Amino acid sequence: MYAKAFDIQKVAMCRQWMAEGQNILLVAHTNADGDACGSLLGLTLMLDQATGADCHVTPVLPNGCPKNFSWLPGAGRILSGETDRDLWRTLLDKADLVICLDLNAASRTDMLAGELRDRRCRKVLIDHHHNPATDEFDLIFSDPQISSTCELVVWLSEKLWGDRYMNRDVATCLYTGLNTDTGGFAFSCEQPSCFEAAAKLVRYDIQPSEINNRIVNTFSVNRMMFYGFALSERMRIYPDQKVALMVFSLEDQKRFGVGGEDMEGLVNYTLMMKEMMIGALLREEKGRTKVSLRSKRGIDVNRIAITLGGGGHTQAAGATCMMPLDETLRAVEKALGIDHVKPIELHCKQ
Ligand SMILES: [Mn+2]
Incomplete structure (x- = not known):
């Protein structure tokens, strides 16, 4: 169990904003790693289920999905801010909710940063880096002590929706970030909650050794x-x-x-x-x-x-x-x- 208590009002507000959203953009940092890709896609796949059929949920990475994570469920949907510049601008104009993951400031999205900052819509941050830019977001879930953004998504989603939208694909995405940000559970895993989150995900019939294989044995x-x-x-x-x-x-x-x-x-x-x-x-x-x-x-x-x-x-x-x-x-x-x-x-x- 996650030791820190989420602020109930913040969770309720987040749930409401997600439910009201018609065009939701999720954005993670440039040169995305396993945690950025995993939290981006894990939350995207849960929001697909949590929101209505008329709501559009789009995962965005500033310079696209790295090849070594293209096997993640939903990776084909990731919009590259770099190559799909016009579509990014159109979607950002329409967005009523932007959720930033695994970054502490808009600047971590490089060429998207200016447009992201300028856009006046609801902005949520879910992250575990130090010093979140509090003036850039309306709602912040940040814990620098937690192993990974994926772990934070595990616990936050549980608070938002229980286990309703957790499934094998979501668990595969979130386990990937837990694995990569802890170097295969070797560091940044001092809290029991890290292993409890992993145990929770493994219950959804994911394949931890195959995921690890896809993460580690990738060299040309x-x-x-x-x-x-x-x-x-x-x-x-x-x-x-x-x-x-x-x-x-x-x-x-x-x-x-x-x-x-x-x-x-x-x-x-x-x-x-x-x-x-x-x-x-x-x-x-x-x-x-x-x-x-x-x-x-x-x-x-x-x-x-x-x-x-x-x-x-x-x-x-x-x-x-x-x-x-x-x-x-x-x-x-x-x-x-x-x-x-x-x-x-x-x-x-x-
Ligand atoms: Mn991370």
Whole structure:
């Protein structure tokens, strides 16, 4: 059971807004992960049942559904804000309710952010990141202690409708986010409610091992070769500071034909080294650099991400720096207190 009590009035208001909605848009963050896709589709499939036949429910992702989650039930319905720009604008104009999932601020939807902020309609946020933008939403369900947005959807939907709209497809979507945001129930799962939510979903005849297989065993040959290169050629170790960095230029990515999606999870390899407490990955994009930060045992990297203009969770955070790779690297080194420290660079010995 979820330990925290939902505010009854907020739940009642949410239920009413959903029931009154004629055009409901659900939106999750850019570069959607399992939690974003899972919570987006799980709630979409429940709203299909909870709302009337004349109500249109549309799941939206700023840059579409990533290939590795296209197997989720309902994934084919996801509207890409990037490629279906006109349709997105039409639907947003008509929307009477927008539900944002797995993001703490409209800015996490990148190119949709401005239009989303400007639209004056009811806005609900369901999320587990720190510091939700309270001025951007009318109703907020936020719990930074919970494992995942999918878990929050499990408990919130129970409060809204009991188990009426829970089924195998919904459970498959929600279990996916529980699995991915906890690294297969390895972290961010300190609360019993995380496992209780999983147990509840497993009762709907889902296949946890097949879901895990679809999440984990997804590498292309190129991606695997790139990981080999990344680990042997692009790792910088700062033993005294217990920090490991990985830095990738556009050229590195071009050489192996990989992009951001392929680097999902790569930063976690830094923490597989026993002594390392903080890991960072820098990835060059056109005109900007993406930074991912991870830490062990409660070390706060969210604080570091905030100094770089980003944010996230205590042990997993990130930022998009509108600077070239070398400048971003200097800013990260400074934030981590490893500027002026010479790293051990690992290279394959001949
Ligand atoms: Mn999440």
